[in-house]
Amino acid sequence: MYCLSLVRTIAMIFLTLIFFVPGALAVSADNIIRHIEVRGLTCMSETELLNLMGFREAAEITDADVRSGIKRAFLSMRFRDIIVSRDDLDSSNLIVEVREKYRVKKISVHGNRLLEDREIKQYFPLKEGQYFDEAKMQLYIETLKESLVEIGFVDIKIDFILEFNEAEREIVVHLYIKENEPLFIKRVTIKGIDDDEEMEKVYLKLKMFS
Structure with a gap:
């Protein structure tokens, strides 16, 4: 009888722990x-x-x-x-x-004389409709500048102004471009390349400056 009573007591303690310890099962x-x-x-x-x-x-x-x-x-x-x-x-x-984040409503280009707006927007990594990350804005400008230098605008200057619309959570990016004089190559003389295919590759790379 003593053993049976002990078993019942242990069982009751076990059930009490299950149902009353906070967070155990409930x-x-x-x-x-x-x-x-x-x-x-x-x-x-x-x-x-x-x-x-x-x-x-x-x-x-x-x-x-x-x-x-x-x-x-x-x-x-x-x-x-x-x-x-x-x-x-x-x-x-x-x-x-x-x-x-702000969504880019419009990218507006100012000051460009030789390059068209669509060309500049094409090289600009940030696109209309995308979400704006202010921390990356300087990187976007540097990427644009590098791309335009590669097509001959070696002395190009780029600045920007951000126009925020808090109510609509939208932003207009104003790009101010000063192209200065582009670099043009009048004549190219290549020596030391006999392979026609390699020569063609060199001409293609230089064509952007012609």
């Missing part, structure tokens, strides 16, 4: 989110964003869920910043606040 009530409020979003619907982040109301959302959700949202390349917090008055309310 969902923690502290992590249940009843309502999700989204702020600052215009580039997609709230449903799309929450699905992307893996958030839904009346469900558990842990700190790990928040971190992975923010990471997935950033991978969409549409956001500069994402803040997820609990409502101070009601911790079951989750607030998702986003700061979107």
Whole structure:
């Protein structure tokens, strides 16, 4: 009888641990989110964003869920910043606040005399309709300059002004071009190359300056 009583006692302790230890098998009530409020979003619907982040109301959302959700949202390349917090008055309310990247509405070219607008835009890495990354703007300018130098504008000067529209989250990029005099090669004399195919390759490379 003593052994049977001991077995029953151990069984009761085991069941108590299963059902009453917080987080052992049950969902923690502290992590249940009843309502999700989204702020600052215009580039997609709230449903799309929450699905992307893996958030839904009346469900558990842990700190790990928040971190992975923010990471997935950033991978969409549409956001500069994402803040997820609990409502101070009601911790079951989750607030998702986003700061979107600007979309390039227009690229406007000024000051060019010899090059056409479409040529400059062709060499400019940033395109209309893309999301703008301000940290890469100087790289975009350097890439454009290198491309134009390669076609003979060796002394070209490029400046820019960014026109932001906060309400629409759009930006107009103004490129100011000073071409100066392009380099032209009047005559090319090549020596030491006997192979016609190699000679043709050299001429093709030099053709851009002719």
